[in-house]
Amino acid sequence: MSTEHPQCAACDVPPPERICRQAKGSGPKSCPTLTQARLKQEALEALKQPEVFEFARQATLQEAAGYEGRDQGYASLRPVKPRIRETVEFAKRLGCRRLGLVFCAGLIKEAGVVGEIFETNGLETVSVICKVGRVNKSELGLNRSQHIDRLAEKEAMCNPIFQAFLLNHFQTELNVLMGLCVGHDSLVMHYSQAMCTVLAVKDRLLGHAPLNAIYTYDSYYRSLKAPLE
Numbered sequence: 001m002s003t004e005h006p007q008c009a010a011c012d013v014p015p016p017e018r019i020c021r022q023a024k025g026s027g028p029k030s031c032p033t034l035t036q037a038r039l040k041q042e043a044l045e046a047l048k049q050p051e052v053f054e055f056a057r058q059a060t061l062q063e064a065a066g067y068e069g070r071d072q073g074y075a076s077l078r079p080v081k082p083r084i085r086e087t088v089e090f091a092k093r094l095g096c097r098r099l100g101l102v103f104c105a106g107l108i109k110e111a112g113v114v115g116e117i118f119e120t121n122g123l124e125t126v127s128v129i130c131k132v133g134r135v136n137k138s139e140l141g142l143n144r145s146q147h148i149d150r151l152a153e154k155e156a157m158c159n160p161i162f163q164a165f166l167l168n169h170f171q172t173e174l175n176v177l178m179g180l181c182v183g184h185d186s187l188v189m190h191y192s193q194a195m196c197t198v199l200a201v202k203d204r205l206l207g208h209a210p211l212n213a214i215y216t217y218d219s220y221y222r223s224l225k226a227p228l229e
Contacts, residue, residue: 006032055195058093062086084114087199088121091174100172101127102163102188104179104202111178114199126170130158130180160184164191177201179208 007030011018019025020033027034047053066086069076081089091099099118103111111127118125137147137157147155158181167175168191175196177185182202189196203210213221 004030004035006030008032055094058090062090062093065089083199084117087176087197088117088123090197091123092121094174096123096173098124098126098170098172100167100175100194101125102130102160102167102175102177102180103127104130104181107179107200114176114178126167126172128163128166130160130163130184131156132166133159133162135159158184160187161191164188168193
């Protein structure tokens with residue numbers, strides 16, 4: 001088994017010729033499809049757990065359902081569903097009746113719309129805002145100079161662990177993350193007992209569309225080509 005770590009993002013094999021796509025394909029020397037047979041088998045064994053197997057099966061069926069033109073070849077595929085619709089369809093595929101919705105306070109209006117869409121589709125929704133509990137940032141050892149608003153003597157911290165605990169307590173079956181801060185989303189996923197999916201991620205500057213900086217890597221965001229200061 002190779003100890004060289006995967007570098008799939010830097011793969012120089014054209015997509016149609018990659019071993020991860022077809023049996024007669026090829027890959028670089030770090031390709032995990034070629035070098036990590038034992039771990040691949042362990043992953044397949046993990047997939048056999050009944051709840052994991054069905055979750056993965058339904059996710060893969062949902063992936064295919066996002067396209068039209070599937071009978072006409074790869075070049076004819078047309079995406080037809082936004083992620084919010086796919087999220088609802090996936091939850092219903094799983095037979096979920098109660099969803100968790102954990103969201104950023106800055107997206108409370110949007111969270112209201114998402115909750116309405118869930119409820120319209122017969123999905124009971126437990127929604128929890130990031131500032132739940134009103135816990136002061138001093139609990140994290142932070143002082144006023146480290147607040148977002150330095151003029152505020154007290155500032156409520158985001159409380160992702162409490163968010164997760166609340167969803168666990170109310171026995172949600174699938175949790176949907178919406179606009180949580182970098183790292184706070186990680187804590188929700190770490191402590192959540194139910195599986196999680198992401199509807200939207202936080203990007204304060206780019207209107208919650210972080211890939212815009214990647215799309216303009218060679219133009220407006222070319223500064224990212226140099227190490228961050």
